Amino acid sequence: MTLLHINNPPEVWVENWESVIALYKDDQQLYFLRSEYISEANLYFKLNEEKSAAFYHALELIRGREDLITFAWLWKCLLYEENSPTDAYDVASWPIPEVAMGAMAQMFPLIIAVSNLPWLRENYKMRGITESILFDTLSDIGIIMEESRKRTGVWGIENFLLEWLKNHFQGGLFRIGRLQYMPKKFDQHISVYRHMNTRMVIALEGECQLTGNFFEGFPITPLGRVLSKTVKLSLAEWEAVLIKGDFMLDVHIPRGGKLEYDLLDESYRSAMAIYPKLFPKQQFKGFICHTWMFDPLLQKILPEDSNLVKFQRDFYLYRIVDDDSVFETVFISKPKDLHTLPEETSLQRAIKRHVLSGKQMSSAAGFLLFDDFYSGPTYYQKKQGEVQSLLKICE
Known part of the structure; x- marks a missing residue:
């Protein structure tokens, strides 16, 4: 030394x-x-x-x-x-x-x-x-x-x-098609439930808490907003589908090549077929991902048909975090003077306009359960209104 x-x-x-x-x-x-x-x-x-x-x-x-x-x-x-x-x-x-x-x-x-x-x-x-x-x-x-x-x-x-x-x-870690995957135990302080008849999915903040014959907690909308009023989910109607300790596939997005939506779908399907063979003793429940690409604000500043937006909308967002990771990936670094940010791509231009208006960028975490994969694109976020109305249903 x-x-x-x-x-x-x-x-x-x-x-x-x-x-x-x-x-x-x-x-x-x-x-x-x-x-x-x-x-x-x-x-x-x-x-x-x-x-x-x-x-x-x-x-x-x-x-x-x-x-x-x-x-x-x-x-x-x-x-x-x-x-x-x-x-x-x-x-x-x-x-x-x-x-x-x-x-x-x-x-x-x-x-x-x-x-x-x-x-x-x-x-x-x-x-x-x-x-x-x-x-x-x-x-x-x-x-x-x-x-x-x-x-x-x-x-x-x-x-x-x-x-x-x-x-x-x-x-x-394995790259399968456009995406990379790592087996990971779900370690977040949320629990996820599915209605046995309607198949509706809802995430509650915190780990499973049983109160009598009910699961109780603060609901999280599919866009990551924690509602202020608790709900009670009947054990007779709801089942837990994702809890702390379950095995998931942690998704990472390598650079290089476009994030074409069809390639994402192909990668998911291949991963769902391959991983049970690689890890036969583990029962994987779905995909999880934490990335700047899940910032819900991107749905407002990017076109509806953006591949990035479509990628995000397939996941149920359950946690939003203020951070600057978008700058490292999209711009390499965050300069002191944001006016000097490059504008070489439409994504760079959209984000630059957004941050120059004084707004903060975020990252977010989300899940996509295997059982919901074949329910079609944006399955969770289409049911955004249903989750919020659950407050009234469960009163």
């Missing part, structure tokens, strides 16, 4: 140092630091010449110093060795070798991220997952490198993106 000019290394490095060094047996374990490894891996990543050159340059720097080689082995073991509790690590805060690698320092976490490809290929083969899904999933590498370079001016990734790429290389 002294040689690398890294002061106050994370405690997890100190605690695991001896066990990590004990895992090293021979140079074959350093396969991921060879240029040949990246050349073979690039059959999956499909990086252009400039991005590949950044990998080769960074690898040459690492191979030229024993301290960097040891440092790379430490990171790889902590992230990918069996029984390593990586979820407990604050990888985003780990210091990178900036003094030793200079402008190439951000390539260091990326080299570690992609080091698990041999295991990943075997994992896909063992689970019967097609290579086409592997190719699609790993196409994120080039996309993420581009995003990071726009923010920082150099090739590589920021550490918080290493947290994200672990999902790809540990077999936790």
Whole structure:
């Protein structure tokens, strides 16, 4: 650490140092630091010449110093060795070798991220997952490198993106068609119920609370507004269809390509067919997603036939959060002077007009239950009025 000019290394490095060094047996374990490894891996990543050159340059720097080689082995073991509790690590805060690698320092976490490809290929083969899904999933590498370079001016990734790429290389995330999916336990403090006869769906704020023969709570409209009056749902008429602890597919929207509605539908259908085979012991209830694309205000500032609006309207929105994540995705960053925001696309122009009027952008979370998927587009939001009228019905 002294040689690398890294002061106050994370405690997890100190605690695991001896066990990590004990895992090293021979140079074959350093396969991921060879240029040949990246050349073979690039059959999956499909990086252009400039991005590949950044990998080769960074690898040459690492191979030229024993301290960097040891440092790379430490990171790889902590992230990918069996029984390593990586979820407990604050990888985003780990210091990178900036003094030793200079402008190439951000390539260091990326080299570690992609080091698990041999295991990943075997994992896909063992689970019967097609290579086409592997190719699609790993196409994120080039996309993420581009995003990071726009923010920082150099090739590589920021550490918080290493947290994200672990999902790809540990077999936790798959891109199926236009969308990415991750299995996730539903951990939100809402519960969702369906009327046994009308099939109407309603979300209540808070976890299941039984009062006599009733579920009771504050209803949430499909556009994410929590109503101020509680309702009581009879156990004889309503059933719980989504509660805390249920398994869902967490949806992520990778960059690259248009968000065409037909492609979304195709991706959902494929995911619903594939995931029960990949995880036969888990019963998935539906899709969940939290994104700036679910800001309800987008329905007002974008055209009715916008693919983004149609994507949003298929979900029941249950939580709205004020944040600026839209700027990172649509504009790369949020400038101090909002008048300088670019206006290259219709989406950029619409959002810029909106924020310049003094209004706040938001993100939102929503769900789409498998049982409601075939009920047609905008199923939940078409029933917006029904949810609000439920207050009177249940009085």
